Amino acid sequence: MxxxxxxxxxxxxxxxxxxxxxxxxxxxxxxxxxxxxxxxxxxxxxxxxxxxxxxxxxxxxxxxxxxxxxxxxxxxxxxxxxxxxxALLTGTSYLDSDPRVRAARPYLDEASDALGETIHLGRLDGANVVYLATRESHEYLRTFSRVGRRFPAHAGALGKALLAERPDDQLPLGGDGLEALTPNTRTDRAALAADLAATRERGYAVDREEGVLGIAGFGFALRYDAPATDAISCSVPVARLTPEHEGRIVAVMREVRGKIESGVPHTNGAPDWRA
Incomplete structure (x- = not known):
């Protein structure tokens, strides 16, 4: 036997x-x-x-x-x-061992200093985005966006920036309905597809109180993978979001995205982690 x-x-x-x-x-x-x-x-x-x-x-x-x-x-x-x-020790080890997270951190600081707003780095995990790093604004706190938290990809700028990198028939959203986090969340697949098409044309994602009432977000996919798995975003209270401030956010975040993409180290024989 x-x-x-x-x-x-x-x-x-x-x-x-x-x-x-x-x-x-x-x-x-x-x-x-x-x-x-x-x-x-x-x-x-x-x-x-x-x-x-x-x-x-x-x-x-x-x-x-x-x-x-x-x-x-x-x-x-x-x-x-x-x-x-x-679990905490293992999660910390995950972040410490990821060269992309390490490479992004100084540029998250740069964006935070330039804009005075909350800056995030997130990674797509199925139908959600997991926060890998956050630089909080001194003006307000988003306690749900702590490192390690998950957030529905269809409802925020980080997630929509990454969903837009994929064909509409390959979105990792499952067969169930899309959860409404606020009255502004796009829960209709056709409406989400139209928003993702606009994101592709614009080059970044916009979340106007879709994930949290009172908060707008601007998300930028990091294209060192194809399709991208990581993204950065800037969140700002709508009460102080003027057209001029929005323009500056987009300009700064585009510049920071380019720096992160060019600063990510080559593997040089190290494991090329895929998740």
Whole structure:
């Protein structure tokens, strides 16, 4: 009998990219993603077991393993669970090891100093954009845009700049309806397609209170990949967005985009990360 008998088979699931998925690994990742998505809302054992569709005993054992290793934390009663500090350390390592993030940081500072507005660097992740770096304005704070947060790509300047780099029939938005974050969010596919066409012609994306009421954004794809996976943006309260200020934002961000694109280092034998 093969050494990969029924015990090993029970630990595998459907094939992924020609390799059978390891169920225990997949379940661990799903659990961590669920806890991370809950933010400051801790979960109970019953909730996690039901959401992931596993027996409570199995979920409890998995939680205890991850608690021991620092990936999950629990409260003094042992009944509430949240994401652990190891997730932060791993996320920080992701940013520290990415040469493109390192290359962009000084130019984000430059844009922030020149404009006095909030500047973002984001990366497309499925139907969302993940914030990789942020320089906050001293005038206002956008707490939802902290590093590591996800934001629907169709509802903001960062995401629309990246969606516009792709054909309309290849947008990574899934088959479900588009979420409305404000009354101005484009939730109709045809309206979004028209907006992306205007973005391609203009050369940058514009978000006028589509993601957050009171905030406008201007997004610029970084074309060191094809199609682009990273973008930068400038966010500004509409209350102080004059035509003159908008023109300066576009000019500065275009210049900064060019500097970032020319400043991204060649791999020189280092891994060319694709995500």
């Amino acid at each position: 093969s050494e990969t008998g029924t015990g090993a088979a029970s630990q595998t699931g459907p094939q992924t990219g020609g390799v059978r998925e390891v169920k225990s690994a997949g379940r661990t990742v799903e659990l961590l993603e669920v806890l991370a998505a809950r933010g400051d809302r801790p979960a109970r054992l019953r909730e996690l077991a039901e959401e992931l569709g596993v027996p409570r005993s199995s979920m409890y054992a998995l939680l205890q393993t991850l608690i021991d290793r620092g990936w999950v934390r629990t409260d003094a009663t042992g009944s509430l669970y949240g994401i652990g500090i190891r």
